[in-house]
Structures are given as C-alpha cells and as structure tokens.
Amino acid sequence: MTRANCPRCGGRLARDNDSGRCAPCQAAERDRLSSPPTVPASFWEHEPVRQALAERHLGRVIRAYRYHPYHGRNPLPQTVVAGWLGITQAQLSRVETGPPLVHLDRLSHWATLLGIPATRLWFALPRQSAVVAEPPTIAHEEGGTTKRRQFHAVAALAGIQASGCLDLLAPQADPPPSVGMEQVRYAGSLVDEFRKADAAVGADALCDIAMQVHERLSAWATKAAYSRSVGDALQSALADLAIQAAWLAIDADRRAEARPYLNEAIARARIADDSRVEVRALACMSLLLREDRPGEAVHCAEAALRASAGWATPRLSTLLHLRAAYAQATLRDASGFEREMTRARRAFEGGSHEDDLPFISFVTAQEVTGIQGLSYLALGRPDRAAGCFRAITAAPSAAHQRNNVYYTVQLARAVGRQGDAGEAARVGLSLLPKVDRVRSGRVSRLLGEVRSSLSAARDSISEAREFVEAYDRALV
Numbered sequence: 001m002t003r004a005n006c007p008r009c010g011g012r013l014a015r016d017n018d019s020g021r022c023a024p025c026q027a028a029e030r031d032r033l034s035s036p037p038t039v040p041a042s043f044w045e046h047e048p049v050r051q052a053l054a055e056r057h058l059g060r061v062i063r064a065y066r067y068h069p070y071h072g073r074n075p076l077p078q079t080v081v082a083g084w085l086g087i088t089q090a091q092l093s094r095v096e097t098g099p100p101l102v103h104l105d106r107l108s109h110w111a112t113l114l115g116i117p118a119t120r121l122w123f124a125l126p127r128q129s130a131v132v133a134e135p136p137t138i139a140h141e142e143g144g145t146t147k148r149r150q151f152h153a154v155a156a157l158a159g160i161q162a163s164g165c166l167d168l169l170a171p172q173a174d175p176p177p178s179v180g181m182e183q184v185r186y187a188g189s190l191v192d193e194f195r196k197a198d199a200a201v202g203a204d205a206l207c208d209i210a211m212q213v214h215e216r217l218s219a220w221a222t223k224a225a226y227s228r229s230v231g232d233a234l235q236s237a238l239a240d241l242a243i244q245a246a247w248l249a250i251d252a253d254r255r256a257e258a259r260p261y262l263n264e265a266i267a268r269a270r271i272a273d274d275s276r277v278e279v280r281a282l283a284c285m286s287l288l289l290r291e292d293r294p295g296e297a298v299h300c301a302e303a304a305l306r307a308s309a310g311w312a313t314p315r316l317s318t319l320l321h322l323r324a325a326y327a328q329a330t331l332r333d334a335s336g337f338e339r340e341m342t343r344a345r346r347a348f349e350g351g352s353h354e355d356d357l358p359f360i361s362f363v364t365a366q367e368v369t370g371i372q373g374l375s376y377l378a379l380g381r382p383d384r385a386a387g388c389f390r391a392i393t394a395a396p397s398a399a400h401q402r403n404n405v406y407y408t409v410q411l412a413r414a415v416g417r418q419g420d421a422g423e424a425a426r427v428g429l430s431l432l433p434k435v436d437r438v439r440s441g442r443v444s445r446l447l448g449e450v451r452s453s454l455s456a457a458r459d460s461i462s463e464a465r466e467f468v469e470a471y472d473r474a475l476v
Contacts, residue, residue: 036084036113043070046069048067188240192358198247203248203250204252207252214242214245243265251402262284265278283319295331315347315348316363318344325375326371326374329374329376373388377414382415389407389410392411393408393411401437408427408430425466451467451472
C-alpha cells in the first residue's frame with residue numbers, strides 16, 4: 001500500500017491512518033473547531049467586517065467574520081461558531097439576519113470571545129476593578145483553605161473569570177453524568193486564563209488553585225460518560241491543564257511537585273494521539289530538568305524536536321532549540337550551546353505563524369536574549385550574561401511583567417559575579433517593589449541569593465548595606 005501525505009502540512013501519513021490527515025493537523029482542526037482562532041490585526045480591516053461594524057450590528061459582524069478569507073476557501077459553518085457562542089445554529093441564524101442585539105452583557109461577551117478590538121466597537125467593554133480588601137479564608141473539603149476573595153483579587157488583576165474556577169472547587173459540586181465539547185472548551189479556556197494571569201501576577205497566587213482545578217476536572221472525567229471524539233479532546237485539554245499546573249509549580253519554586261503533572265500530560269497526549277500537547281509537555285520537562293539533570297533536559301528537547309518535525313512553526317522550533325542550548329550550557333558544553341543557540345536564532349528569524357500554539361507567545365526577542373544570558377552565566381561568563389540582561393531591562397516587555405522581573409534579578413546576579421557589588425545592590429533595590437507585585441517563588445529565591453552574596457559587602461559599600469536592610473525589612 002502506498003503511503004500518502006497529509007494535504008494540510010505535507011507530512012507522511014502512518015500506514016494505518018485512514019483519516020486523510022496526520023495527528024497534529026487533526027489536533028489543530030479540533031482546536032480551531034473548539035474555540036475562535038487568534039486573528040491578526042489586519043483581519044478587522046476586511047471591508048465586509050468594517051461595514052458590519054459601522055452598521056453596529058453584531059450579527060452581521062459575526063456573519064462577516066465567518067465568511068472572512070482568513071478561514072480558507074469555505075466559510076466557517078454556523079454550527080461551529082454557534083458552539084463558540086454557546087447557542088444553537090438556529091439561534092445564530094436569527095442573530096445574523098434579525099434586528100441588532102441590544103443586551104450589553106451578550107454584546108460584551110461575544111465581542112470579547114471573538115477578539116474584536118475595543119477601539120472598533122460602538123459600546124464600552126466592562127472593566128474589572130483591581131481594588132480589593134485582604135481576604136478571609138474558607139475551609140476546603142480536604143481540610144486545607146482556599147482564599148476565595150484573594151482569588152477574586154488575582155482575577156481582577158489578571159482577567160480570570162473567577163466564578164467558574166471557584167465553582168469547580170466547591171465541595172458540593174456534583175460531577176456531570178456526561179461530558180461534551182462544551183466542558184472540553186471550558187477546560188481549555190481555564191488554561192488560557194491561568195496563562196494570562198501568570199504573565200501578570202506570577203505563579204505563587206495561582207499554583208494551588210490550578211492544581212485543585214486540575215484535580216477536580218480529572219476526577220469528573222473518570223466518572224462521566226463521553227464519546228470517543230470528545231474523549232480524545234478531553235484528554236488533550238486535561239493534559240494542557242496538567243502542563244500549566246506544572247509550569248506554575250516550577251515558577252513558584254515547587255519543582256518537586258511539577259514532574260508528576262508532566263508525566264501525566266505525556267500519557268494523556270499519547271492516549272489522544274496529540275503530538276502537539278506531547279511536545280509542549282516535553283519542552284516543559286526540559287525546563288524542569290535543565291539545572292539538576294541537564295543531560296535529561298537535552299534528551300527531552302531533542303525528543304520534542306523529533307516529535308514536531310514536519311509541522312513545528314518557527315517560534316516552536318526556537319523554543320525547543322533554546323531549551324537544548326541552555327541545557328548544553330549547564331553541561332558546560334560551549335560548542336553544543338553555540339550550535340543550538342545559532343539554530344534558535346535562525347528559527348526565530350522565520351517570524352510568527354498563524355498555527356503558533358497559544359503558549360508560544362512568550363517566545364520573543366527578549367526571551368531569546370534572556371536564555372542566551374542564562375547560558376552565559378552557566379558557562380561562567382558573567383560579563384556577557386550581564387550584557388544580555390541589560391539589553392532586556394533597557395526595553396522591558398509590557399506583556400510579560402514577570403519575565404521582566406526575572407531577568408532583572410538575573411542582571412543583579414550577573415554583575416555580582418563580576419565583582420560589582422554596588423551595581424548588584426542598586427539593581428536589587430529597584431526590584432523589591434516589583435517582586436511584591438509579581439509573586440514568583442523562583443524570583444524570590446534568586447533575590448535571596450543576591451542578598452546573601454552582598455551581606456559581606458554591606459560594611460564597606462553603602463549601596464550593599466542599603467539593599468540588605470531594605471530586603472530584610474521587606475522580608476519581615
């Protein structure tokens with residue numbers, strides 16, 4: 001039997017594949033059917049979309065959205081878009097052809113779901129308040145505590161739809177008798193919300209919540225009935241949630257808790273035959289192991305590169321080569337580091353792609369420079385590392401506050417290793433207010449190391465004394 005190629009990506013199909021598409025492309029199609037794609041800014045310049053927006057008729061906007069050439073030769077079916085919006089196909093048909101919607105809550109929800117820029121809307125999207133009081137604690141069914149109002153505070157700061165997450169934690173919540181694509185989409189939306197919150201406020205406030213949500217959804221999945229197609233999508237969604245919980249554990253400096261989640265994610269991805277999720281889990285595993293087991297970290301990055309061969313976007317290839325480069329540097333293999341770093345930069349030049357996975361958004365020029373700096377630190381080159389970190393702090397990313405703080409503390413470490421205690425102290429002092437706003441266990445531990453390294457210099461260098469005293473006051 002002649003082996004065929006996938007018509008979407010051109011990759012070779014397995015001999016027993018009778019679907020006509022490879023597993024990664026099937027997974028990509030599932031994602032596209034389960035939630036709206038992230039579209040470029042030029043999408044909204046398409047004349048039918050602009051005209052519908054000018055008419056202030058969201059139904060016509062949705063119809064123009066479905067027929068946009070960005071989606072391919074054929075328009076998106078009403079059944080697919082209706083599924084995104086939580087209504088039936090018949091209801092969507094009436095929305096598109098009937099009178100304009102007037103209910104602000106539905107207008108806001110659907111506009112946000114489709115990603116319509118606020119500047120193009122004829123109504124204002126509601127804003128969440130970030131002003132909250134110190135929360136009391138409430139008992140959790142397993143005997144721990146959940147700071148309900150604290151979670152609402154994080155939600156207000158980071159845009160999480162808190163009520164849905166908290167419903168999952170309620171002791172009286174009964175598992176649904178069956179699971180459909182609506183529940184799968186909800187699990188996927190939680191991953192996106194945790195990712196956005198993490199970029200804004202760090203992992204410390206989110207780690208336990210993500211683990212509890214993952215535990216509850218996994219328990220529901222073991223008891224509920226669902227079809228084979230829903231089962232595959234559910235396995236992928238739970239694997240994604242497990243990876244997110246693992247990452248939050250890593251950033252909260254609770255590394256020992258991360259690996260079981262990644263092992264589970266790899267197993268679920270293989271059950272679902274979803275190589276995209278498996279690659280993400282391997283990339284996170286490489287990150288977890290790169291300091292303590294750099295050899296295994298290299299193997300994880302290489303396995304991810306093999307699994308994604310033929311379909312990886314330039315940004316994904318960049319990330320995987322960065323993982324390998326840092327692990328090689330930790331092994332003190334300078335040539336291996338240079339080889340992988342060159343490959344990472346070459347891949348990064350390929351630019352972004354419409355098929356980039358959502359978690360890839362942090363792979364920016366800042367991240368490439370940051371990993372290069374971390375690698376130089378591992379290779380014993382603090383001078384070159386400091387140059388990389390200065391470049392980042394000179395042009396911080398507005399979208400990745402936690403990463404800005406992380407690389408700033410790495411700058412303090414690098415200049416401290418160069419012997420410039422004064423500059424290390426000045427950088428550390430500038431960090432203290434930011435560390436309080438962006439809670440990351442990794443950052444706190446590293447800043448503590450800077451404080452320890454400067455304690456001997458506080459009697460002779462005024463900046464070092466000022467930093468140590470300010471750090472100790474903040475700690476108290």
